[in-house]
Amino acid sequence: MAKIELKHISKKFKDETVIEDLNLTIKDGSFTVLVGPSGCGKSTTLRMVAGLEKQTGGEIWIDDECVNDTPPGLRDVAMVFQNYALYPTMSVRGNIEFGLKNRGIAKREREKLIADISEIVGLTPHLNKKPQNLSGGQRQRVALARAMVKQPKVFILDEPLSNLDAKLRNQMRTELIQLHKRLGTTFVYVTHDQVEAMSMGDEIVVMNKGVIQQADTPMKLYHDPANRFTAEFIGTPAMNMMNGQDLQGIEIRSAAAVGHVGFRPEQALIGAGAEIEGYEIEGEILTRESLGAENIYQIQSRTGVFFVKTFLAPLETAARVKVTIPYGQLYYFGLNGERLRGVEASSKRLAAAGGR
Amino acid sequence: MESVDNTIGNIGTAAAGSQRSYVRTRKAMIRQTMTAILRVINTVCLLALVLVFALPFIWMVSTSLKTLPETMIFPPRWIPTDPVWQNYADAWNTGPFLRYFTNSIIIAGGILILQMLTIIPASYAFARYRFAGSSFLFGIVMVTLMIPAQLIFLPVYLELSAFKLLNTHLGLILPFASSAFGIFMLRQAFMQISDELIEAARLDQAAEWKIILRIMVPLVKPVLVTFALFSFIAHWNDYFWPLVMTTNETARTLPLGIAKIREVEGVATWNVLMAGNLILVTPILIVFFLSQRQIIKAFVYNGVK
16 A cells, blocks of 8 residues: 655656646555546656656655655556556466566465465466467456556556457456455556546546646546536536637626636436526537437537437437526636636526516 | 230249359359369469479489489489498498587587577667667677678688687687677567566566566567577588688588598599488488477568567
8 A cells, every 4th residue: 555646747758748747646545547638648657656667857756755766676566558468478377476486475475376366356267378368358357466466555557448348348347446445555547538537536637738637536527627628528428618709698707707618418408498597509409329328419509519418318309409508507617728616697688687 | 915924024034033143153163263273273383392492302312322323324213223221321431420410519509509698688688778879789780791701701710710719619609609690680579579568577576687588588489499490500501611710620510521522532422422411401300390380480470460
């Protein structure tokens, strides 16, 4: 178990700055997920924690110890790679054993550890096989076993599920969550898939262009995004964004200038009655995706294309619909994408009527 | 009337249908025949190729079992009437063949071991490390590939003679202690291995030498075996270098011994000479058959990657 602290970390590849002045504390025993679009520096950050990449500036602390000059093998960190990086010429047993041998652990203890671990991940019948004779899921398990058997302070996982098919991915996702509960070790997980991040992490760090956008719990990220990037990155389909100038029939009272107004597809109501007060948009349904429990509509309106998601409602067949978004569900963003809070909105007509 | 029309119509469509299916089967038949013909041509070509390479060898075996007059018969006979195994004993006894044989093994084997010791670390360093002047040094290695042995044998001869290494095993081994070709081949193989494997090993606390020996070398084994075989064959069969660097029998190798068979009696005793040649190539054939699987793997592997 360990707390990880990144202090003023920067990373340059030749002349290109990938990360600049990054500060992050990863809590002891947490399942922290670094998420962001590809090239946002999340993998680089992870590799710097593991010691595979040397930071250009700043300090990395694991458990109150500065590990800037500690080689990767001595940081007490285990890593699971995207393509597993199993040693192809060694058997499953050899793969798991290699790290233990290098640490000089006695043979009897090694065998006990391997037996325990392979029991946990269900590899016991495959111990003498070569990785090439295993399925994707089994390889993944070998990679996990190889990391776990070292009983490290920190687990680092670099997009470990992206090579698996959808069903297996879901299964491994739950297994990883259970594994984290069982071990209680700090997990640092990198993914570009926000669904994976939301479902697994208890702490999510959203990154973009080498800068941390927001680090928070999944629910806070969803309900209370700090900026436009996070708002649009979290959630499927993404949050709909409208240009503040395109809005009609709404009065916004805000201290700062409003650049964009957003709403989540699942908060919009199709064909709601007049009793619901909210921003109304009319539009034409372009596509309908029916997923059984939920339906996703792509709607063309005067202000652009947006998505609406409904649950357990019959498929909307009308060509033109009226969509209502309750005022409380609107998110306001400033001109630079920062979140504006304490903004109030009401319908113009109502305000005018009240004034009369 | 209607029924008649119908019948005619039916006949018409039926005819058209059968014609269509006839065309289809004919097309399929043509395609089948074509593939069959191509397959036959392919096999014939391969057989011809095999013959081109195998015939001289078969001729050598056949000659080695003939009497000297029988080797001169025209038209030649492929299978000797009465195999003369004595030729092998004669070949062996024309000179100190046991010494030639051990010399060949010591020299080709010694070269092989030294080359493995030098090219593995060198190629790994060229493939995996960036150090000051690495590309310059690799350039120098590549340049040596282009210098023919005939160009440098004189300076090397003088050098060896200065170190009193002429007529010694060491003198025949040391000039080939490393191989530019081997370094190049192995470097390419090392470069194909994914970085993540090495990173995983580093995280597993493996020392650098352990990463090389336990992970990298096993991965390039097919390439390594192929190179080892090429090197072994080349130095086992080498005639020029031992000829130049030896003046007496102490370090002479098999090819020199076999060349000497020709000089024994003035007349070329082809049957004995061929027996000697078979003694020369048999060890290589054995080594080749032992490593054949690895070699094929090396080429397939490189092709697929």
